[in-house]
Amino acid sequence: MKRFICLFAALVVLGVAGPALAGKVVIDVSQFVEHPALDAILKGFQDELKEGGIDAEYNIYNSQGNIGVVYQIATQVAADRPDMIVAIATPNAQALIKQYDKTPALKGTPMLFTGITDPLLAGLVTDYEHPGGDVTGVSNQMPMGKHLDMIRKFLPNLKRLGFLYNAGEANSVSNLNRVRAAAGERDIEIVATAVTSSADVQQAASSLVGNVDAIYIPTDNTVVSAMEVVVKVGRRSRTPVFVADADSVSRGAVAALGFDYYQHGRQTGAMALRILNGAKPGDIPVEFQKRLSFHIYPAAAEKMGVEIPESLLGEADVIHK
Template sequence: MKRCLFFVAVLLVLGTFPAAYAAKPVIAISQFVEHPALDAVLKGFQDELKDNGIDVNYKIYNAQGNVGTTYQIATQIVGEKPDMIVAIATPSAQACVKQYEKYPDLKGIPMLFSAITDPLAAGLVSNYEKPGGDVSGVSNQMPMGKHLDMMQRFMPDLKNVGVIYNRGEMNSVSSIRRLKKAAKERGMTIVETSVTNSSEVQQAAMSLIGNVDALFIPTDNTVVSAMEVVVKVCRRTQTPLFVADTDSVTRGAIAALGFDYYLHGRQTGAMAIRILNGERVGDMPVEFQEKLDFHVFPAAAQKMGVTLSQTLIDAADTVH
């Protein structure tokens, strides 16, 4: 009899385990590429849910910087019908949004984007205050003039700034357009070159050397994923390198004024919790991260022929 009861108990446990597993919300995450900033967004998102006692199942996909793969991932996510979609970086978000246009039965599945420079230009939402539909999220857009002002603190006579970006990333196209406008207002010139993948970054960097006073890398996922290559070129040619991504400072850039992408992810996670608690994503305004951090790396600056004043070092939020 005891033996029989034992088997009944085992069957009950086995029978209820899949149901319990299935009861957890499923969140599908599409990330464009692996690099420290986007990885920090993902970790921040997951930590926010975990720290608030939200238990979910994740299905995480990474396109490894290939735009075509983002659409394959989006198609796969559609077939899985998750409870929520989270897209990290503009190409992944655009691919997912296209699925809403193609498959009406996706309506009602909320989607959050994160680390998106220009959600309007990317076609993700039509209104920041009340997006409507099934999409909202957190943008990392900031006034581009602040980057130029930061660079001039190091190089007061700065006139020509070289920029490398992927023309296929809408976030970067928007950033460069705004950067040029800010540069013109300051009597500066932006010398640009574009790449289609990370293997072209080294040649792009070399093409700018000798024609610019310094290089600036925006939050372009393709170029940031190959940051070490840019650092090597700048060290070899003694060309100052500045970035918009604070995580790239530890990889060898002189300085950055930007966001803490881990907190960016946590902010996105807080929105996800509100949705899981019943709030409609279409009623949630697009959020922007307000706090900017100033990072400097004196040793990296010396390797590029720049000596930082103590005043600049003391002004930094983080010194590497």
């Protein structure tokens, strides 16, 4: 069942998965916002469970980037009493963790987080190897040094890099701290501009124009949901836009060094299968996706004034057209 929770309305769509190991499993999914990366995580998760023989009924709640709705969803999930909970993105996972503290009946219900940059900073677990309790999952933490090195391949004289993020997302604060540390080692200044909602993204991106050599968008759900706005600013001002989310390259960014989020979802689904077959979440170490994929969009680069060397095109895993 797919439910897009809004302040005034809800859209309900039925969806089920394949044959069960032992009866139907009810899985509640709390997703922060619709965008290709998070949608791919959910699809990968569902496909992994279906191929694993699980007959699942899904209650899929999408908060559409609204923090107030995130907490409404957490309350609804507690009322649903599902067999398993999946949180896609940090705000939703944090709200559900708080709901566990409020709802004793949730104790013993396994929860998997996915698409989470820094589970420790977000307060989801206290130890990666031994999460304990009912919670574990898969992190999409990015190697910021490799991202900066990737951007420097396009812009060898890069000195000032714009960074758009939502200061209310713990994953984005973690990304900012880590990119600043990596930038300091490379003599790059990070010019960070915070937003509180997708409606703020255009003004924030425009404020960077003329002050930076390029704009970098991390795995920030609020900013990624408004990707087209940043691309428009980049094209108009000839300010190159780079991203951490490979799925955003086709939306107009120059390049990304990112994860395959569909595989990220399948990795989370494989963890769910272990739990549904008797493993305890607290005994399963938090996992990280290792392989990065290099995506380049030559037409987008041209519109932002970037000339791509042929040698760099030869390094790409995916060239968008």
